[in-house]
Amino acid sequence: MRAVWLREFGGPERLVAAETPDPVAGPGQAVVAVEFVNITFVETQLRAGTGPFPVRLPTIPGNGVGGVVAELGPGVGPALSGRRVVTSTGGSGGYAERVAVDADGLLEVPDGLPLDSAVALLADGRTALLMLETAEVRPGERVLVEAAAGGVGSLLVQLAGTAGATVVAVAGGDRKVELARDLGADLAVDYSAPDWPDRVRAGVGGVDVVFDGVGGAVGRSAFELLDRGGRMVSFGLASGSWTEVPDEVAKERGATVVRSLSRSPEQLRELTRRALTEAAAGRLRPVIGQRFPLDRAADAHAAIQSRRTLGKTLLEVR
Secondary structure: OEEEEEOOOOOHHHEEEEEOOOOOOOOOEEEEEEEEEEEOHHHHHHHHOOOOOOOOOOEOOOOEEEEEEEEEOOOOOHHHOOOEEEEEOOOOOOOEOEEEEEHHHOEEOOOOOOHHHHHHHHHHHHHHHHHHHHHOOOOOOEEEEOOOOEHHHHHHHHHHHHOOOEEEEEEOOHHHHHHHHHOOOOEEEEOOOOOHHHHHHHHHOOEEEEEEOOOHHHHHHHHHOEEEEEEEEEOOOOOOOOOOOOHHHHHHHOOEEEOOOOOOHHHHHHHHHHHHHHHHOOOOOOOEEEEEEHHHHHHHHHHHHOOOOOEEEEEEOO
16 A cells, blocks of 8 residues: 655655555454545644654654545454544554554544545544533634634634624634635634734624634734633644743633643544534535645645645545
């Protein structure tokens, strides 16, 4: 099979496709013939050697795939054979034509939902739903979504609107601002403009909730827009650093700042199921902005790093 290997940390060019032995399903496992691979921003950091956890080289990157169950290992019932599924790989191995994974971790894709949409929701859907639950968004509240044209942010814009909130979308560049408007944002501003916080205040006053996907200076400016009693939940650091809000500053403002989200594996699976169900019912639309063939994984990473991408980036395996 073809797979993309990372043998040295560095730029996108370090991702190199090569022929690799096919995986074999062990006890309790299934082999999935991969059709789409989910790429996350964190994977670009891991490739560069700057990610939030260590990586042992050489490795095949990738933690989320979708495809058809092609082989079952000992102890796995026949019902899964030929099913369309999405699954995490356990942290690596996803940039490949076939993966061997624990059968218990497979999630069947609902009828009527395209497989590419399901893969786009695999990580981002559960993250967005978890963020919404954590912030306890209520009807009538003003919710600011950073990185609103990204994979998670584009879903949060939709979910917050469905929850009855006034949605303020913050994104970088005209194309991304326009996408956020198309997704239902009540106000969309470009955070590359130095006066963007003033535009938010002019539009809605302060805000009650911030979903922080950028961090750094943008995240801190968003925190300053929180009214007393507001909540800030962080889900990304597109700027390269988390938002720095000392605990004493948050306490003085009466604000709650959540910097990490944790749930059990089964709770995360249930959140993913919910996201897939909402999408199958037409109530949630993942934005797939760009697709690359498996052998061009390096180009996909370069595009993500350039901040040119909209929504989700997928690898297509044919």
